[in-house]
Amino acid sequence: MYKVISNDKLGPNVHRLVVSAPRVAKARRAGQFVIVRKEEGAERIPLTIGDADPQAGTITLFIQAVGAGTKRIVATPAGESLRDVAGPLGLPTHLEKWGNVACIGGGVGTAVLYPLAKALAEEGNKVYTVIGARSAEQVILADELAEFSEKVFIATEDGSEGRKGLVTVVLEEMLSGDLPRPDAVFAVGPVPMMAAVAEMTRLRQGFGGQARQAAIPTIVSLNAIMIDGTGMCGGCRVTVGGETKFTCVDGPEFDAHQVDFDGLRNRLGMYREQEAAALKECKLAKQLDEIEEAE
Numbered sequence: 001m002y003k004v005i006s007n008d009k010l011g012p013n014v015h016r017l018v019v020s021a022p023r024v025a026k027a028r029r030a031g032q033f034v035i036v037r038k039e040e041g042a043e044r045i046p047l048t049i050g051d052a053d054p055q056a057g058t059i060t061l062f063i064q065a066v067g068a069g070t071k072r073i074v075a076t077p078a079g080e081s082l083r084d085v086a087g088p089l090g091l092p093t094h095l096e097k098w099g100n101v102a103c104i105g106g107g108v109g110t111a112v113l114y115p116l117a118k119a120l121a122e123e124g125n126k127v128y129t130v131i132g133a134r135s136a137e138q139v140i141l142a143d144e145l146a147e148f149s150e151k152v153f154i155a156t157e158d159g160s161e162g163r164k165g166l167v168t169v170v171l172e173e174m175l176s177g178d179l180p181r182p183d184a185v186f187a188v189g190p191v192p193m194m195a196a197v198a199e200m201t202r203l204r205q206g207f208g209g210q211a212r213q214a215a216i217p218t219i220v221s222l223n224a225i226m227i228d229g230t231g232m233c234g235g236c237r238v239t240v241g242g243e244t245k246f247t248c249v250d251g252p253e254f255d256a257h258q259v260d261f262d263g264l265r266n267r268l269g270m271y272r273e274q275e276a277a278a279l280k281e282c283k284l285a286k287q288l289d290e291i292e293e294a295e
């Protein structure tokens with residue numbers, strides 16, 4: 001059993017859980033994840049390890065409660081326990097000293113971005129963080145990211161905080177030289193966002209097919225559907241550079257310019273009906289939604 005030490009709400013449906021998991025806290029490296037089960041027989045939920053304190057023996061998990069499984073996990077108060085926390089799983093982030101690195105987080109993907117950005121800064125890179133959200137109340141972890149970023153840029157779709165628009169508004173300013181030009185880009189968020197970032201950092205062609213701007217190495221962290229998390233079931237497969245890869249053991253980070261984002265989007269939508277049915281049947285999820293609406 002893994003005791004929940006604290007459970008804070010960061011934004012609408014987004015929680016930060018600090019969980020006692022001493023072995024994971026000691027072994028984990030940036031970019032890795034765990035698979036969590038609330039109780040025996042419960043859905044297995046893959047969650048990025050946001051941070052860890054090996055001395056205290058704790059890990060931090062950021063969770064967006066959208067389905068029945070995640071809603072049950074965030075309903076665990078401090079003092080109660082989670083049945084399983086299996087990990088650390090996946091390959092750690094490939095760290096090198098790139099120079100200027102743009103770290104781009106879309107919505108709750110910002111939570112997955114946090115450990116990568118922190119590790120890149122510790123490696124000696126200048127981290128320029130971009131957080132995109134629909135509106136100010138959905139912006140998460142801006143203060144925490146500011147602790148090690150050269151600068152944090154915020155873009156909201158309704159203009160309630162920072163620039164008005166999508167994260168790509170800020171990336172465009174970086175690519176055009178109005179802001180420091182990145183030597184590498186890390187992007188985590190909704191699939192259309194990661195696809196849009198990848199398109200912008202590919203080799204751009206000028207007149208007569210001449211390269212106008214060099215391609216910028218771009219890494220994305222993929223949130224494929226996972227079951228076992230050990231490369232056995234094939235549930236998390238993605239096509240990267242024309243080859244089938246398993247997100248859980250070959251990733252979750254991949255070269256954005258090689259990822260088949262359309263295939264990923266299709267696979268993520270495969271169980272939408274079953275997910276909706278599970279949510280409808282979950283009494284706890286209904287209670288939590290009522291509390292959320294009342295707030």
Ligand code: NAD
Pocket residue numbers: 105106107108109112131132133134155156157165166167168188189190191192193196197221222223
């Ligand atoms: P959202 O839909 O509110 O989008 C957040 C921000 O992403 C937007 O405000 C915008 O700045 C950017 N964005 C979205 N679409 C874009 C596009 N087409 N072009 C450029 N920028 C775009 O996100 P949310 O509801 O907070 O997050 C939910 C999504 O994030 C889900 O799809 C979830 O699966 C995904 N997610 C991904 C990861 C991962 O590891 N890649 C982790 C957590 C969540």
Ligand code: FES
Pocket residue numbers: 225226227228229230231232233234235236237246247248249
């Ligand atoms: Fe089963 Fe990756 S989750 S192969």
